[in-house]
Amino acid sequence: MKQQFIENGYEIVSLEEKADIYIINTCTVTNMSDRKSRQMIRRVKHENPKAIIVAVGCYVQVAKNELENLKEIDLVLGNNEKKEIVKQVEEYIKNKEKKQIITDVMQKKEFVDFGQTTYTDKTRAVIKVQDGCDRFCTYCIIPYARGRVRSRNMESIIKEIEQIAKNGIKEVVITGIHVASYGKDFKENISLIDLLEKINNIEGIERIRLGSLEPTIITKEFVNRLKNLNKICNHFHLSLQSGCDETLERMNRKYKAEEFENCIKLLRENFKDVMLTADVIVGFPGETKEEFQKTVKFLEMVEFYKIHVFKYSKRKGTKAANMDNQVDGNIKEERSKKIIEISNHYGKKYNEEMLNTKQSVLVEEKEGEFWKGHTTNYVLVKIKSKQDLENKIVTTYIKEYKNNELIGDCKDNSSM
Numbered sequence: 001m002k003q004q005f006i007e008n009g010y011e012i013v014s015l016e017e018k019a020d021i022y023i024i025n026t027c028t029v030t031n032m033s034d035r036k037s038r039q040m041i042r043r044v045k046h047e048n049p050k051a052i053i054v055a056v057g058c059y060v061q062v063a064k065n066e067l068e069n070l071k072e073i074d075l076v077l078g079n080n081e082k083k084e085i086v087k088q089v090e091e092y093i094k095n096k097e098k099k100q101i102i103t104d105v106m107q108k109k110e111f112v113d114f115g116q117t118t119y120t121d122k123t124r125a126v127i128k129v130q131d132g133c134d135r136f137c138t139y140c141i142i143p144y145a146r147g148r149v150r151s152r153n154m155e156s157i158i159k160e161i162e163q164i165a166k167n168g169i170k171e172v173v174i175t176g177i178h179v180a181s182y183g184k185d186f187k188e189n190i191s192l193i194d195l196l197e198k199i200n201n202i203e204g205i206e207r208i209r210l211g212s213l214e215p216t217i218i219t220k221e222f223v224n225r226l227k228n229l230n231k232i233c234n235h236f237h238l239s240l241q242s243g244c245d246e247t248l249e250r251m252n253r254k255y256k257a258e259e260f261e262n263c264i265k266l267l268r269e270n271f272k273d274v275m276l277t278a279d280v281i282v283g284f285p286g287e288t289k290e291e292f293q294k295t296v297k298f299l300e301m302v303e304f305y306k307i308h309v310f311k312y313s314k315r316k317g318t319k320a321a322n323m324d325n326q327v328d329g330n331i332k333e334e335r336s337k338k339i340i341e342i343s344n345h346y347g348k349k350y351n352e353e354m355l356n357t358k359q360s361v362l363v364e365e366k367e368g369e370f371w372k373g374h375t376t377n378y379v380l381v382k383i384k385s386k387q388d389l390e391n392k393i394v395t396t397y398i399k400e401y402k403n404n405e406l407i408g409d410c411k412d413n414s415s416m
């Protein structure tokens, strides 16, 4: 959206400066996000009474009625309308007619392709390859806000990545709402692995990183093809959510803990020095002490490098919000702390194992006397060097692990 405005001659200013038009891209993932979206709209209007306020995005998409009472907004655009935001704003400027344009995302069959994007990050580009989700996990509002799976045309993705490679970006992160579903809506038999094989052939791209993956995609066939791609990074972020089958079932997740464990084995057998990270929700409705203990045991067995813990929070409009046995806030807090402890423990263990190893680091930026970047398996490393290492892939010898940070030593800056 920002780029569309720039292309049409508008100037983008920071929130601290005064603007004529404010675009508020709302989020609805939790009840708290809804509240924050509303607060932001009110705050911006209060501080800039004469400005045009445009609300877009997921909260807008699912909360049509609530927004009718928000008199601060001039224009409301759903997720499908983001592509024509400039046209809609200009019409508003001309006619001063307040409008809500929200088409039903559930009826949408095609990916809204924004085409080529300009990246401000010189090192890494996040490429969205699909939208929507058909899974309907009981805690999640996303399928209602984003609609069904719609995949982006493969040629459009390849064209965009070829262009960014020409601009010097070395790493792409392949992402979507449910990236494992890529291609499911195509008539042709195309899936995520077909797309990754094509991206792997693009000259100039040196690393391909995968965004959060649902474990059901990690099959033998998928891994056999994936391991042949030399640019795929040996880091996988998996959405586990719980290590207990009963909880997983109530969440409407489509796998059991044992199947998840098999995915992990497959990845560890096929990718050298692979780092695995995961998302876990604690305090899901009905999660007993015993169920939580199963998750703890599971996490201690699989030893993730890092776990992102989410305390379950009710999301209006989802099945889980009306489930019995909602878990008390203090218990959620305790459980969250326990998972963080496990995460820190194994994070430290893996970091210590990195000591005295040689790593390939894609350097992102300078911070004080250090350069900062990530290894292929997404471990942050700081490198002391007087040379300009920005956006270079360098060989680093990990010499120190201090204050939770890995410090590398760079003998030369040749690409690996």
Ligand code: SF4
Pocket: 133, 134, 135, 136, 137, 140, 141, 142, 143, 177, 178
């Ligand atoms: S798979 Fe992910 S996006 Fe889809 S419903 Fe479940 S949590 Fe939400």
